[in-house]
Amino acid sequence: MTTLMVQGTTSDAGKSTLVTALCRWLKRQGVAVVPFKPQNMALNSAVTADGGEIGRAQAVQAQACGLAPHTDMNPVLLKPNTDTGAQVIIHGRAVTSMNAVAYHDYKKVAMQAVLASHQRLEAGYQVVMVEGAGSPAEINLRANDIANMGFAEAVDCPVILIADIDRGGVFAHLVGTLALLSESEQARVKGFVINRFRGDIALLQPGLDWLEQRTGKPVLGVLPYLTDFHLEAEDAIDRRQDAKPREALKVVVPVLPRISNHTDFDPLRLHPQVQLTLVGPGQAMPAAELIVLPGSKSVRADLAFLRQQGWDLAIARHLRYGGKLLGICGGLQMLGERIDDPHGLEGPAGSSAGLGLLAFDTVLEPEKQLRNVRGYLGLENAPVSGYEIHAGVSRGAALEQPAVRLDDGRADGAMSADGQVLGTYLHGLFEGAEARDALLRWAGLAEVQAVDYPALRERDIERLADQVERHLDTDLLRRLCGLEPVHG
Known part of the structure; x- marks a missing residue:
C-alpha cells in the first residue's frame, strides 16, 4: 500500500x-x-x-x-x-x-x-x-x-x-x-x-x-x-475558446463574485456552434440569444452585485427583444420574487427581492440538498441528467409548470408561460447531448451539430x-x- x-x-x-x-x-x-x-x-x-x-x-x-x-x-x-x-x-x-x-x-x-x-x-x-x-x-x-x-x-x-x-x-x-x-x-x-x-x-x-x-x-x-x-477546472474559469462561425449562437454568462460550478458551461464553450461570452465586472452585456444566470455560493450578495453592474436592466432589455433566459441553481433562485436567508447561511441573515420574472419564493434552509438525478426536460421531453447542490427550497405558482420532471417523482424548476424564461436546480444539464441540443434549439439554434462532451473529456x-x-x-x-x- x-x-x-x-x-x-x-x-x-x-x-x-x-x-x-x-x-x-x-x-x-x-x-x-x-x-x-x-x-x-x-x-x-x-x-x-x-x-x-x-x-x-x-x-x-x-x-x-x-x-x-x-x-x-x-x-x-x-x-x-x-x-x-x-x-x-x-x-x-x-x-x-x-x-x-x-x-x-x-x-x-x-x-x-x-x-x-x-x-x-x-x-x-x-x-x-x-x-x-x-x-x-x-x-x-x-x-x-x-x-x-x-x-x-x-x-x-x-x-x-x-x-x-x-x-x-x-x-x-x-x-x-x-x-x-x-x-x-x-x-x-x-x-x-x-x-x-x-x-x-x-x-x-x-x-x-x-x-x-x-x-x-x-x-x-x-x-x-x-x-x-x-480538463474541468478546479476553480479558475477557463476562458479559452476556439474561433466560431459568425452565425454561432451567442450565449452570455455574467461572472458573479461567488459563481459556483461554472464547469456547467464547458460543454457550451467547446461547442462549435456556440459563442460563449463571460461578462465580468464593469463590462456591458453584449447582444445574445441566450443569457444564463449561473450558480452562486452567496445568492443574495451576488444578486446585489448583478444589480450594481446594471445587468438586471440588460436582462430586462434582452427579454423585451425576445431573448431567452436560463437560471441554474442560484440563478434559478434569482429569477423568483424573493430570497430569504433567515439563518444567515450565506452571509448576514435577511431577505432580498428577486428579479420577479417567475412567481415563486426561495428560503435558504440549513439542510443542503445533494442528489444525482435523471429525468426529462419540459422542452421536447428530452432526457436529462445532472446533480443538485443547494440549500434553497423554492415554493410558488410558477413551479406548477416545471422545467424538469425527475425520475424520482419530483418536479424541478419552472418555465414562464411565454417560454422565454427557464430555471432549474440541475447542474450539468449541458453535458448530455439530448438535453443540451433541446436547450440550444429553444435558444434559437435551428440545426444543432452532434457533440459528445463526455467522449471529449x-x-x-x-x-x-x-x-x-x-x-x-x-x-x-x-x-x-x-x-x-x-x-x-
Missing part, C-alpha cells in the same frame, strides 16, 4: 492535471489507484455516490481511475462565501461556516477527518494518488497544515513537485519552494516535473542539468503545452496518460508508487 503526493510551486501549476494523468496511466496498467485531496478550496463541486459533496477535480480524477466519486476522495472541502469566510464541508457534509482565523485553529479537527479517509483508501487500493493545494511554501499557513507537507509528514509519503514554465521563472519557483521547506520536507521531495513547455527541449536541457546539480534531485520529465486540451484524460508515457520517467514513477519498474 503506497501513497504518492503531487504538490505545486503555485496555484494552477498543474497538480490536478498531473494527478489525473497519473491515475489514468496507472489504471491502464491494471493498478488499483484512487485519487485523494486532503483539503480543497473550490466552488466547483460534485455529488458523490454516497450522497456527499467533494471538489469537482476529484470527481474527474475518479473518472480517470474508473471509479465513482466518494467523499473519502476529498474529506475537507472549503466553499468561500466571502473574502474571509467559507462553508466547511467534512466527509461530504456542511458542518459549519467560519472565518479564516477560526478555521486555522479548526484544522487540528479537520486533520482527523483527513487521516481517517486516507486510512480507508489505503486499505482498499494499491496506490493513493494525492493532490496538494496551492503551494507548500506558504509560510503563513505552515502551522497545522493539512493540505501539503503537514499531510505528507503525517502519513510519511514521497512528494513530486510540479511547476508551470509558461508562467516564467520556473527554476526560481522550484529552487525557492525547496529552500523554504524544512530539512525533512526537502528530503521528502523525490523529483520535479516541469509543466506546459513549448519549444525545443534542447534549449531547456542546460537548465534541467543545473537544477539537478543544484538540488540533487531528478527531473522526472517535462510535459508539453497542450493547445486544444480540456475521456479523450483528453487518455491524452494526459499518453504524455506520462512519452515524457516522464515511468520507471521512477512506478518505484515511487511502490511498484516494480517495468524495465527491471
